[in-house]
Amino acid sequence: MTEQNDGQRFDRLPETPDERTVEGRASREEVVDYFADRFAIPPETFDDYTFWEKGAGKIWIYAGEAETPLEIEAIGMTCLRTRQEHWKPTTDFAQRFGREATECVIELDREQARAFATGEDQELEWWDGDWGYLIGAHRIAGELEPLGVGLYVHGELRSMVPKGRQREL
Amino acid sequence: MEPFERYRPIVDDFEAFLAACERPLGNAVRVNTIKASVERTLETLDEDGVAYEQADWNPRVLRLETDSPGSTWTSFHGFTHGQEEVSAVPPVVLDPQPGERVWDCCAAPGGKATQIAALMDDRGTVVANDNNLGRISALRFNAERLGATNLAVTVDDARNYSLKRFPFDEFDRTLVDAPCSCEGTIRKNPDALDNWSEGHISSIAGIQKGILRRAIQATREGGTVVYSTCTFAPEENEAVVQHALEAESCRVVDFDIGLEHSPGLTEWKDETFDESLERAIRIYPHQNDTGGFFVAKLEVTAE
Numbered sequence: 001m002t003e004q005n006d007g008q009r010f011d012r013l014p015e016t017p018d019e020r021t022v023e024g025r026a027s028r029e030e031v032v033d034y035f036a037d038r039f040a041i042p043p044e045t046f047d048d049y050t051f052w053e054k055g056a057g058k059i060w061i062y063a064g065e066a067e068t069p070l071e072i073e074a075i076g077m078t079c080l081r082t083r084q085e086h087w088k089p090t091t092d093f094a095q096r097f098g099r100e101a102t103e104c105v106i107e108l109d110r111e112q113a114r115a116f117a118t119g120e121d122q123e124l125e126w127w128d129g130d131w132g133y134l135i136g137a138h139r140i141a142g143e144l145e146p147l148g149v150g151l152y153v154h155g156e157l158r159s160m161v162p163k164g165r166q167r168e169l
Numbered sequence: 170m171e172p173f174e175r176y177r178p179i180v181d182d183f184e185a186f187l188a189a190c191e192r193p194l195g196n197a198v199r200v201n202t203i204k205a206s207v208e209r210t211l212e213t214l215d216e217d218g219v220a221y222e223q224a225d226w227n228p229r230v231l232r233l234e235t236d237s238p239g240s241t242w243t244s245f246h247g248f249t250h251g252q253e254e255v256s257a258v259p260p261v262v263l264d265p266q267p268g269e270r271v272w273d274c275c276a277a278p279g280g281k282a283t284q285i286a287a288l289m290d291d292r293g294t295v296v297a298n299d300n301n302l303g304r305i306s307a308l309r310f311n312a313e314r315l316g317a318t319n320l321a322v323t324v325d326d327a328r329n330y331s332l333k334r335f336p337f338d339e340f341d342r343t344l345v346d347a348p349c350s351c352e353g354t355i356r357k358n359p360d361a362l363d364n365w366s367e368g369h370i371s372s373i374a375g376i377q378k379g380i381l382r383r384a385i386q387a388t389r390e391g392g393t394v395v396y397s398t399c400t401f402a403p404e405e406n407e408a409v410v411q412h413a414l415e416a417e418s419c420r421v422v423d424f425d426i427g428l429e430h431s432p433g434l435t436e437w438k439d440e441t442f443d444e445s446l447e448r449a450i451r452i453y454p455h456q457n458d459t460g461g462f463f464v465a466k467l468e469v470t471a472e
Binding site: 048049061062063064065066067070071072073074075076077078090092095096117140141142143145147164165167168169 | 203204209212213216239240241242244245246247270291292293294295305309310312313314316317318319320321322323324334335336337
């Protein structure tokens with residue numbers, strides 16, 4: 001357990017915490033469990049994907065072929081920030097996989113969705129679910145569609161949509 | 170437009186060609202089926218009151234009637250990606266299948282690489298390479314926004330690309346959407362011809378030849394290599410493919426695309442090219458009211 005994370009390369013996550021050789025690295029099991037516990041995303045959703053760390057705590061999800069370790073620019077997409085008290089999914093992950101989520105999904109109306117997409121914080125005191133990171137979603141073309149990740153605390157939903165992804169709609 | 174005079178002998182209805190080049194291009198988007206079906210995307214556009222026209226040759230290509238295609242819900246959700254209509258042609262010709270290993274060797278900013286990923290249902294491996302680190306960030310941004318999870322992104326010179334880092338040593342298909350003089354983008358970039366010179370064309374043709382040769386070498390026997398540019402200059406198109414035919418094991422093959430086009434050339438100035446180059450296509454702006462493109466489909470053969 002003395003190895004340190006090498007921020008310059010991709011390392012595949014160990015299957016379980018027992019197989020961990022790099023200090024503080026999340027395991028695949030913990031990542032899949034997190035998505036299941038927090039958002040009720042079925043674990044089998046990720047059967048054909050591998051998870052990787054590059055940059056301390058930055059977890060990537062990948063569907064292609066690769067051997068670990070790997071020194072390239074990117075594989076798949078960043079999906080989760082670990083190595084902090086509350087793990088935080090990315091907006092792009094929420095949009096790609098959030099349709100599988102059934103818990104900690106906050107349904108917004110059109111105006112609230114618009115505010116969320118522009119990166120605004122908003123008072124939403126009616127929410128009686130968990131605090132912390134939620135998936136913001138709205139109904140389009142008859143179905144709920146995830147917008148991204150928000151942080152809910154003290155009656156307020158803070159949009160975590162990154163600057164480059166924010167849009168005036 | 171002066172440089173285009175050299176194409177008067179090869180373009181049918183040259184005046185219509187010039188007139189089309191003067192007209193600005195509308196907004197086209199590609200439906201990203203990784204995130205939503207064509208049906209769901211069209212329904213979302215309808216709800217938003219954004220008018221569109223579906224391309225006859227490809228139901229995933231839409232011409233939008235809006236000045237800001239980036240400010241729609243379909244764009245925010247990654248259901249659509251702004252991509253010129255003809256720029257969606259090469260991945261369709263490449264015809265990648267789910268589970269395959271595909272190389273897009275000049276991939277930034279990623280419109281075609283993500284289209285390849287979508288055509289593969291986001292299964293298999295797309296190695297998206299570009300030698301320009303600055304443009305890689307745009308590629309990565311687009312890949313994540315569009316939800317492509319089967320992309321591996323590398324920054325290298327495609328001419329001496331190594332597959333050592335991957336657990337396979339050849340690709341099933343390779344797209345060479347080569348850096349070029351971009352004459353065919355004149356409707357989108359009115360200054361596309363500002364630095365035009367025959368010297369520039371000849372130096373960029375040298376790079377294109379090196380990239381196409383490496384692409385053929387890195388693709389398995391029986392595999393497909395598509396060579397495309399957004400320019401009209403035969404020096405960057407037929408002459409590059411001719412060079413590959415002479416130097417590598419490959420042949421030019423036919424394909425259907427459903428867009429009006431002209432055949433590739435078999436002669437230009439004092440050069441002649443293999444007759445099979447007639448199987449390549451030249452798309453001129455006046456034929457389908459688009460930008461200009463050249464596309465050749467090659468099959469890698471036994472040595």
